[in-house]
Each structure stands twice: as C-alpha cells, then as structure tokens.
Amino acid sequence: MLNLDSAFSALADPTRRAILARLAQGEATVTELAEPFEMTQPAISQHLKVLEDAGLIARRVDGTKRPRRLVEGGIEAMDQWLAMVRKALQGNYHRLDEVLAAMEPVKPKETR
C-alpha cells in the first residue's frame, strides 16, 4: 500500500530516484542496483528498504536472490496526489480572479 508521506520523502533522495529510474526499465537484483553507485550493498539495501516501506517497490523471491521491481501505480498515485494539490490551488486562484474582477471597476477602454 502506497504511503504518500513516505513516498514523497523517499523521492527526496537522488540515489533513490536513480534506483526508481533503473527499476522503471525492469526488475533488478540488489547487486545490479548497487553497481552504478559507489555504495556498499548494505547502503543500497537501506535505500531499498525506504522505497519498499513507502510502497513504491516490492521484492520477489528467486532462489537466493530477491529482485526488486516497481509497484504498479505507485508513482502514478503520487502524480494524482500532486494533481489534487494543483486543483486546490487552482480553486483559490479562480476565486481570486473573481475577487480581482470585483475590485476593479471597469475602466473605459481606449477605442481600437
């Protein structure tokens, strides 16, 4: 289950964003994920845990490996949330349009 609060925090870190970008191309093991970063596996595992707790990625058991993948709909849900934030702000600005229109008596315009 996606936790929006932890999901946004999880995305605040560049390494975790890079991990998500990598996983967007398909499943990967911890070793594969650690490769592009100059980081130890435990450090990467810590990042993976944050992403997992946020509900953005999941793991699968494959013998001794635990490949990670993106949870379907996770990133989309965050987008949807931002869309709602935008909508609330837009509501404010629609009201502001009306307030501004009421403030300003219509001035005679120059003839064109």
Next chain:
Amino acid sequence: MSKMTLKTEGDTHVVVERRFAAPPEALYRAHTEPKLIQKWMLGPEGWTMPVCISDAQPGGKIRYEWTHANGGGFHLTGEYLELEPCRRIVHVQRMYLPDPTPDNHIETRFDPDGAGTLMTMRMTLPDAQTRAAMLASGMERGMEASYVRLEGVV
C-alpha cells in the same frame, strides 16, 4: 490565461506560476489586505478564514486561521520580510498542524504581463525532507476528503 503551473525546482523549492487578467496593483492588494485575502485563500470546499491578520510592512505579523464547516481547523503564522508595493512580497510562514511545520520562505512576484499580471510564487523549504512532507500533506489542510478518495483508488 488561467493556466497554473506548480513544479519543484532543485531539492528545496516549489514554484507556482499563474497569469491574471488584473494588473499587479490589484494582485498585490489581494495578497496583503485581510478583507480580500479572506475571500479567496480558502483551499477546498467548506473552508472559511474567520481570522486574518496581515500587517503588510517589513517585520509585520501574519496570522491566518481556517475553520471547516464540519468543525476542525488550523492556522498559520508568519512575518513579512520585504515588500515592494505592487511588485513583490517576501514573507516566511509556518503551519500549525498542530505542531509548527518548518519555516517556508516565500517570494511572490507580480510582473506586468500585457494588460494583466504574471504571478510567480517561489517557496523555499529548509531541506528536501521538509519539501516532501509539505507536498505530501497537500500544502494545505482540508484535503482529507481527497486523500480518502485517493486511498480508495490506490
């Protein structure tokens, strides 16, 4: 004309842009005069702002209190830092939910744009974590209804 953009910039900024038909002077007034602020800075349906203090001078206090029709409410406090009449407002604010959120430093510019105004609001949060928390909490309270709807979808 009324298209709004909201985007993140770097690790700690959020930038909102919006065009208005009114001139910068009107926008400036609508952002600093309590009687005008109370008419529009309300967020989602059902919220009102019974208390609005806005002492528009450097060091002047800001206090907005919102209440919802079903009870419940929250408030923010802040201080004005710089004011260039009709052009630019710099202030700092924090919300009480009920604990104070870290300070959000906000520069709001009103630039002439044809007969109207291009408003640019640039928020700076102390760190990436705080910005994430602010975006996740919807930047304003009272979005619980939407949140519940979203949880139904996810």
